[in-house]
Amino acid sequence: MLGIDLGSRTVKIVLMKNREIMACSLYDTIRFYRQFSRSSRGKLQLDFNGLNLDPETEMVATGYGKIAVTIAGAQKIPEIQAHAFGALFQSRCENFTLLDIGGQDTKVIQVQKGDIVDFATNDRCAAGSGRYLENMASVLEINWEQLSSYDQNPVELNATCAIFGETELIARIVEGHPTSHLAAGVNYAVFKRVAPLLKKLYSDTIILSGGGALNPALVRMIREETGCQVLPIKEPRLNGAIGCCVWGQGWK
Amino acid sequence: MKKIGFTTSIPVEIIYAAGQVPVDLNNLFINSSRALFMLDLAEEAGYPRNTCGWIKGLYTAALETDIQGVIAVMQGDCSNTQALMETLQMQGREIIPFAYPYDRDPEMLRLYVEKLMAYFSVNWDQVLQAKKDLDQIRQHCRELDRLTWQENVVTGAENHYFLVSSSDFLGQPQTYEQEIKACIQMAREREPNLDEVRLAYMGVPPIFTNLYESIEAMGARIVYNEVQHQFSMPHSSDHILDQYLAYTYPYGAFARLKDILPELEKRNVDGIIHYTQTFCFRQIEDIIYRSHIKKPFLTLEGDKPGKVDARTRMRLESFVNMLKMRGKGR
Numbered sequence: 333m334l335g336i337d338l339g340s341r342t343v344k345i346v347l348m349k350n351r352e353i354m355a356c357s358l359y360d361t362i363r364f365y366r367q368f369s370r371s372s373r374g375k376l377q378l379d380f381n382g383l384n385l386d387p388e389t390e391m392v393a394t395g396y397g398k399i400a401v402t403i404a405g406a407q408k409i410p411e412i413q414a415h416a417f418g419a420l421f422q423s424r425c426e427n428f429t430l431l432d433i434g435g436q437d438t439k440v441i442q443v444q445k446g447d448i449v450d451f452a453t454n455d456r457c458a459a460g461s462g463r464y465l466e467n468m469a470s471v472l473e474i475n476w477e478q479l480s481s482y483d484q485n486p487v488e489l490n491a492t493c494a495i496f497g498e499t500e501l502i503a504r505i506v507e508g509h510p511t512s513h514l515a516a517g518v519n520y521a522v523f524k525r526v527a528p529l530l531k532k533l534y535s536d537t538i539i540l541s542g543g544g545a546l547n548p549a550l551v552r553m554i555r556e557e558t559g560c561q562v563l564p565i566k567e568p569r570l571n572g573a574i575g576c577c578v579w580g581q582g583w584k
Numbered sequence: 585m586k587k588i589g590f591t592t593s594i595p596v597e598i599i600y601a602a603g604q605v606p607v608d609l610n611n612l613f614i615n616s617s618r619a620l621f622m623l624d625l626a627e628e629a630g631y632p633r634n635t636c637g638w639i640k641g642l643y644t645a646a647l648e649t650d651i652q653g654v655i656a657v658m659q660g661d662c663s664n665t666q667a668l669m670e671t672l673q674m675q676g677r678e679i680i681p682f683a684y685p686y687d688r689d690p691e692m693l694r695l696y697v698e699k700l701m702a703y704f705s706v707n708w709d710q711v712l713q714a715k716k717d718l719d720q721i722r723q724h725c726r727e728l729d730r731l732t733w734q735e736n737v738v739t740g741a742e743n744h745y746f747l748v749s750s751s752d753f754l755g756q757p758q759t760y761e762q763e764i765k766a767c768i769q770m771a772r773e774r775e776p777n778l779d780e781v782r783l784a785y786m787g788v789p790p791i792f793t794n795l796y797e798s799i800e801a802m803g804a805r806i807v808y809n810e811v812q813h814q815f816s817m818p819h820s821s822d823h824i825l826d827q828y829l830a831y832t833y834p835y836g837a838f839a840r841l842k843d844i845l846p847e848l849e850k851r852n853v854d855g856i857i858h859y860t861q862t863f864c865f866r867q868i869e870d871i872i873y874r875s876h877i878k879k880p881f882l883t884l885e886g887d888k889p890g891k892v893d894a895r896t897r898m899r900l901e902s903f904v905n906m907l908k909m910r911g912k913g914r
């Protein structure tokens with residue numbers, strides 16, 4: 333079973349057999365569309381050779397929403413379902429709130445007794461998403477790992493817009509704050525943006541997925557500020573694609 | 585016959601009694617193939633980008649149509665009405681003020697209604713006669729609505745179209761009556777829909793042009809259109825004053841909830857879609873509806889006229905899917 337998550341920044345492909353991940357790959361979204369697919373009759377035909385995939389494998393795809401295409405030969409499921417299934421499978425937990433911080437959007441999904449009971453998605457812009465974190469890291473001239481390690485003494489930042497956030501951050505740099513406080517401020521700004529959603533869709537267990545899960549400073553902030561337990565999952569970035577496979581194989 | 589424009593339901597009986605033709609500018613705007621362009625025209629005239637799309641469409645519609653004047657509902661509709669009317673006045677349109685009293689005071693309403701009647705030089709007998717005529721047609725609206733939720737043979741789109749058009753009866757009550765009767769007859773021959781998911785739609789009418797069709801393609805159906813249902817004056821009353829007091833839309837979120845909550849039960853809906861317009865003050869009222877309605881609730885937002893955008897579609901699909909899987913185990 334192939335699971336494909338067409339994210340806004342990266343495309344994730346996972347091959348699963350009997351509930352085990354056999355292979356996985358990640359592509360830059362633009363490169364994926366340019367090199368490994370072409371559209372014909374309104375559908376996307378995948379270049380199985382180039383992608384090193386067996387065209388006979390069953391496919392389930394998600395994330396098509398933003399670009400409004402369907403992959404020829406694939407079943408499609410909504411992103412919320414794909415992510416919830418991925419988290420159910422990876423965590424073996426039945427009651428949780430999933431926070432997915434992706435390249436350009438954020439999703440919060442509340443799951444109770446294994447069913448999705450509510451969800452929320454971010455506004456139409458990329459504020460507070462992976463794109464924001466990346467942009468801010470480059471303003472601070474540090475890499476993603478460095479940015480993700482600071483959570484102490486956050487400088488106050490209000491704009492989480494991937495563009496306007498820059499202006500605000502530069503103003504703080506001018507004020508002379510150390511990089512560690514500035515980086516913590518960036519992480520805290522992301523937390524502040526999702527905090528109301530976590531409160532609204534409350535569970536005492538929070539699962540993080542997407543690129544945001546790879547930010548330990550953010551994880552610590554969420555744990556400390558919400559008092560909830562934050563459960564790690566093994567493959568946060570592949571979660572949606574895994575969810576596709578799990579769905580395709582029929583849960584249980 | 586003179587045409588009179590309006591921007592939210594008003595006692596149309598008065599206009600018909602005066603032998604004039606009411607024109608709901610909302611319907612004119614949204615049904616136009618130039619809707620998006622009409623919005624651009626308003627922006628060119630100086631309307632800010634961060635103003636509700638309906639207001640901009642109404643502005644252009646009011647200028648482009650050969651209407652005698654526009655009825656301005658200064659209380660009980662939209663916080664943008666005053667500026668809209670002032671800009672129309674600046675362009676030489678005649679403005680006829682009307683208002684729904686915020687506290688639902690019957691005496692105040694009587695005064696406003698009588699003022700409107702005086703403007704059109706009609707008396708109570710004429711108005712009540714017009715009401716009688718329209719009530720005949722409103723009977724069909726009730727039947728169509730019943731066929732929607734009880735017999736399950738009318739689509740959400742049909743329900744929306746006929747009820748939203750009952751604000752002005754398309755300016756041609758006879759034509760409207762023929763159309764709705766034909767739809768009812770056709771629907772009666774259908775097999776009932778075995779809906780997997782039954783939804784309620786609340787809020788102002790959608791600026792999306794294919795919302796109902798999209799939802800139906802996902803295996804769900806809208807069995808309750810809240811505001812549109814109100815437009816059709818669903819509760820019979822002998823006097824138009826009672827009718828426009830029972831009408832909930834102008835009297836705020838709590839008045840609307842009193843109507844909504846029992847309807848949700850009666851129609852056995854699985855989930856609610858609350859449509860809000862970008863930049864509309866009613867987005868704030870979402871807080872109230874969410875806290876009072878204890879059913880799965882999805883808030884949608886639309887900005888410009890056109891098809892359902894990809895993000896909204898994703899959210900809708902997820903919502904419908906969530907309702908389908910609910911409690912069914914995995």
Ligand code: SF4
Pocket residue numbers: 636637638639661662663664788861863864865866
């Ligand atoms: S959607 Fe809101 S802001 Fe727009 S016209 Fe209607 S009430 Fe006014």
